[in-house]
Amino acid sequence: MIGGYGRGADILNGVTLDVELGEIAVIVGPNGAGKSTAMKAVFGMLNIHTGSVVFDGEDITRLSPQARVAKGMGFVPQTHNIFASMSVEENLEMGAFLRRDDYRDTMAQVYDLFPILKEKRHQHAGELSGGQRQQVAVGRALMTKPKLLMLDEPTAGVSPIVMDELFDRIIEVARTGISILMVEQNARQALEIAHKGYVLVQGANGYTGSGKELLANPDVRKSFLGG
Incomplete structure (x- = not known):
């Protein structure tokens, strides 16, 4: 996806995301990397100039957010x-x-x-x-x-104990067959529960892999996880 808000400059400069049935996919990265913007693009809240959103085998790029809810998308803003x-x-x-x-x-x-x-x-x-x-x-x-539940910073402002509990509940939701796409500031903890992780850098995919792969990647650890 390449796009942004209105006629302003592009914020997304080439983001590719993929979530399979019952998977937890996590988007992490530094502030201003386009994490929440990518989530909003999937939900139809900004203009995609290049690229498409395909949901359950159907191209929904031109659908409104309301129509996407009817198709099976759930979105929880921060x-x-x-x-x-x-x-x-x-x-x-x-x-x-x-x-x-x-x-x-x-x-x-x-x-x-x-x-x-x-x-x-x-x-x-x-x-x-x-x-x-x-x-x-x-x-x-x-x-x-929903078939896909999108969560924008679900643990923002909560205590570590509450964060752990929320993550446990997110795992339970995924086990019911609902796919999860989540933007999260607590990158290390989020990647620990993720089947798939995306590290965004300046509006583009920086690193992609399983949660375990990204946690083990020395460049990701040094740049985004505090060593």
Whole structure:
């Protein structure tokens, strides 16, 4: 993908991403490398001048984000990702707005994945801790029954203990057959759970490999993982 926002300069200068069924693919790299921009390009939130987005065998490059949700994409932005004045349960119900079937089974699955949300289901989401808010945001995306779940910095601003718990839940989601594409600032920890990793440098692929391969790469370790 090559592209950027509006008619501005290109931010992506040749990014190739691939996520298979049930895989966790992680995008890491320095600030300003185009990580979140690449994620937004996959979701249709900016213009791709060269390249394409193929989802489930179909070219969806020209589809709107809303149409991509209907195709099976779920996106959790880094900030402003919950309805703070609504209850936890109402947030989850908002995730099912496109569905015409009975979504109660999916809600039960979300509560199984995040038991604290069931406990606090009648509480305003804005009253929750940072980690619990992230669980609400991920849960709401799961209510769309996505084939691909995209997470932009899911552990930003949470404690190491909460980060580990979120990563455990992400692994559980992938085991259900949902693909995960994740941008993450905690690069070392994210690569430890990744089937596939992409290190972006100045809007292009710098290094690509399995999570283990990138963790073992001395250049990646020195430049991006602190040695």
